[in-house]
């Protein structure tokens with residue numbers, strides 16, 4: 001069955017070859033490397049976080065996205081404590097695909113608080129694969145960059161004729177913010193049926209930075225009266241979250257089917273860089289998946305449904321009484337989807353993947369009137385009223401091996417994206433709401449239904465030059481239709497617009513129903529030099545994208561109908577911006593390297609280094625793109641000995657002073673160095689982790705943290721009298737934190 005061996009994952013193949021041929025390394029109890037696997041050649045992924053590296057990153061971590069911290073080119077836009085937004089090579093959020101067990105969920109919140117990885121605790125993750133600049137069309141759609149494929153794993157069954165009960169229980173604690181967490185997973189299975197429960201819960205207070213960064217100004221009228229936060233406390237970073245899931249799976253021969261019901265309850269998650277805090281996120285998801293093996297190949301099918309209720313208001317650190325009480329904002333959505341994908345073995349050297357998928361996303365976003373408020377009553381403000389995005393998509397992808405060292409893949413996908421919405425209205429407060437009324441009419445009188453035809457094409461070639469060199473090159477055209485908020489959020493009034501913001505920069509945004517889809521033309525490649533065993537390795541991965549109709553935002557003067565881009569930009573404050581199509585380019589390079597240092601009687605020492613440089617420019621304005629990570633690198637020294645897996649991590653990040661987004665008044669941040677220590681020991685059933693993050697209690701600002709809005713009078717765009725929040729303060733990172741985690745398998 002040569003076609004079977006062709007189907008073997010290149011990564012697994014590379015690893016098995018590498019370690020079969022590496023007796024020095026294989027002498028230890030396990031041959032698995034303690035770092036991100038970057039040795040894979042296309043088309044599994046550019047990097048895979050699994051095994052020991054995943055276990056180390058999971059320890060005392062509540063934010064699933066950050067499990068990818070050692071993947072070069074991946075950085076994190078600050079969000080809530082459990083919901084940072086991954087950024088790959090300058091592209092984030094809807095611009096990349098983020099799949100969790102095959103579902104790319106649409107964030108339902110005017111601040112994108114509930115991104116796909118916020119629905120899963122790190123303890124449930126079994127692997128994360130990262131495609132950086134482009135992905136096979138079989139992996140993702142309606143995006144212009146790479147993809148993150150996160151998996152909670154396939155169902156567990158017992159050996160033939162047997163049964164099993166297995167599971168894991170874990171506990172964690174972090175000192176800086178009293179971050180407490182627990183998780184439990186139990187599976188009962190025979191050789192044909194498997195039932196699994198997983199649950200996790202965690203909470204934390206506000207964290208503190210390495211030193212004071214605000215003056216301890218009083219916030220009046222919070223839910224607990226007038227309040228002063230300590231100068232080193234980063235306001236609005238506390239949270240509590242619970243995720244649970246039950247999965248029932250059946251297996252017969254080559255066929256497995258699983259129904260998983262998962263639900264999330266976040267009673268509060270405060271937001272340091274948004275004007276509102278999350279006061280509720282209740283999600284229910286049903287995910288039915290089928291995996292089948294046939295003579296001709298593999299078949300996967302999936303159907304899912306998700307219902308979400310999301311609410312926001314001002315949390316404990318922000319002013320609540322104005323003097324009217326609060327500002328409720330509600331979002332709900334229903335998402336249904338189905339996918340089918342076949343991997344067909346055409347010959348010993350050719351594989352065809354083909355499939356279809358469909359997703360229907362329905363969104364309501366409304367803000368109830370506030371009693372005794374002059375501006376926020378008497379009507380319900382309809383931010384998005386019955387928004388609908390429906391995607392229908394088909395693809396075909398041919399993978400061909402020309403000789404043992406040369407393999408290519410060509411894929412084409414067509415997606416039809418239909419978007420529509422219903423009529424809207426503002427708070428209806430009469431004369432004072434004149435701008436709101438004009439803006440609402442402008443949207444209502446516009447055509448509110450649009451079709452986008454996305455044609456994606458990806459061509460990839462990988463080449464094994466020798467035992468010591470290999471490379472790959474990829475070319476792609478990738479298209480993304482604008483999301484419902486980019487199209488249909490409509491109010492240019494500053495108080496409304498600042499509630500619509502995905503990026504955490506404190507500005508106000510409103511939509512543009514005439515937006516076109518953005519189309520990226522991308523080239524990326526990689527060349528690796530390594531020993532035959534791949535223990536010494538260095539890999540350079542350059543990339544370039546030109547994005548036609550890139551959806552950026554410009555400062556706006558006037559209302560939606562008669563206003564225009566501001567003739568003169570207003571620096572040094574928060575402003576109202578409107579989404580517009582412009583053009584942009586992004587370029588850069590990732591470097592990855594690894595080497596053994598020593599093999600001693602105290603264990604094996606090795607080093608892994610990674611580096612990323614990304615450049616992003618808006619070609620119309622000439623300014624930088626927002627939230628592009630400055631030059632950064634990491635050096636990880638790892639130590640393995642018996643049950644020990646230890647890591648010292650050195651992080652260096654350059655300042656972010658150049659190529660800022662001038663339209664958004666992006667805040668510059670200084671460079672910094674951080675050091676983290678991570679130690680772990682495992683017996684056969686028990687694992688203990690302990691470590692110190694930011695061991696020198698270094699004070700630093702997070703380059704992708706946006707604007708500090710963690711306390712004060714956040715309903716005002718630029719509060720008068722110097723009251724917080726004023727433009728210009730970035731969001732500090734966490735100071736020193738000791739952590740420990742205990743995990744027991746049974």
Ligand SMILES: [Cu+2]
Pocket residue numbers: 109110111112113277278310311312
């Ligand atoms: Cu929200």
